Amino acid sequence: MTLFDTTELRRPTQRKLHAAWQEIVGDKVCITGTTASELAPMAAAPTSGPNGLSAAEDELGRLGGRLSEQRRSQLLRQAWWATMWRSADAPFRLVELEDTQTELCNRILERIDRRCFPGTDPDEYFEVGDPRIVCEAIATGSKMLLTSDMRTIDRIEVNRWAVDNAVHFGLEPGPVVFDADAMLVRWSDSAAGRQLLLQAALLATWPEDDNAPALAVIERTHGHIAAMAAGEGGKLQDTAGRICNGLTYHHNPEGLVESTRHLLPSATVETDRLHPSHPSWAPQRPQPLREYKRSQTNTPGPQP
Numbered sequence: 001m002t003l004f005d006t007t008e009l010r011r012p013t014q015r016k017l018h019a020a021w022q023e024i025v026g027d028k029v030c031i032t033g034t035t036a037s038e039l040a041p042m043a044a045a046p047t048s049g050p051n052g053l054s055a056a057e058d059e060l061g062r063l064g065g066r067l068s069e070q071r072r073s074q075l076l077r078q079a080w081w082a083t084m085w086r087s088a089d090a091p092f093r094l095v096e097l098e099d100t101q102t103e104l105c106n107r108i109l110e111r112i113d114r115r116c117f118p119g120t121d122p123d124e125y126f127e128v129g130d131p132r133i134v135c136e137a138i139a140t141g142s143k144m145l146l147t148s149d150m151r152t153i154d155r156i157e158v159n160r161w162a163v164d165n166a167v168h169f170g171l172e173p174g175p176v177v178f179d180a181d182a183m184l185v186r187w188s189d190s191a192a193g194r195q196l197l198l199q200a201a202l203l204a205t206w207p208e209d210d211n212a213p214a215l216a217v218i219e220r221t222h223g224h225i226a227a228m229a230a231g232e233g234g235k236l237q238d239t240a241g242r243i244c245n246g247l248t249y250h251h252n253p254e255g256l257v258e259s260t261r262h263l264l265p266s267a268t269v270e271t272d273r274l275h276p277s278h279p280s281w282a283p284q285r286p287q288p289l290r291e292y293k294r295s296q297t298n299t300p301g302p303q304p
Helices: 012-024 033-039 055-066 069-086 099-111 129-139 155-169 180-187 191-204 214-230 237-248 253-261 267-273
Strands: 002-004 029-032 092-095 143-146 177-179
Touching: 012 029, 012 180, 012 191, 012 214, 012 267, 029 033, 029 129, 033 069, 033 092, 033 129, 055 069, 069 092, 099 129, 099 155, 129 143, 129 155, 143 180, 155 177, 177 180, 180 191, 180 237, 191 214, 191 237, 191 253, 191 267, 214 237, 214 253
Parallel strands: 002 029, 002 143, 029 092, 143 177
Antiparallel strands: none
16 A cells, blocks of 8 residues: 655645546555644544534534634635545545554554654654654555655655564565655656556646646646646656656647546546635535546556
């Protein structure tokens, strides 16, 4: 299983690109509870009420119009995540650790070399997310994708420790943490892979009008992906370069768009339209998600 760090999902274009890629290869963006708590702390766990709503949805329902606009916006965004994690058709999956995995995660957290997390204050080691997120990946036998300059998570040290010590915890030794940008480039490093990556980029930036002209779709995607690469933090720069070059020099861009249009309705596109930041968002918009198509050229989900 491939897990995604918080850094990969906070920025809209990057989040949608990951979701679209996973969707188009028949998989989902998987995260653990600690990542969920960082993304949306009031959505990560349901309340004990009979409806099983998240704390964010509960507060929205109880206080409604009495909330400030800022607070309401925060809760709506977190409630969106709660909806995603409840829906089997959404492109996101919240992975809940079994009790034995949680116990193993805690044991690993106590033993893992502190040099793996150079940006973590030793006095706050057990209170911050990065060490636990990595240990959750190790405990579940997963690989984790992140964008990091190694000031907070030293990928080299984490992987060295995992190779040397996983066997002591009954786990298969091997690297755990991978650079998301490098992995997307690796996964798409074939003619079929590059085609899927371009289709994922188109879905990640698809306009509100499903029937928009092909060249307008291409132009929009190029602009959004270029802006993502120029942004702060997680940039997926090499992936963005591959996408922009692929769109610019594609031998049949209109055909590319039309082949992607055949993948609609898309889980990535439809769920983004439910996000409160989307131009078409409205409180009365229907929430249930449809059953989505899958690419006819799907390959098994990629592994690091």
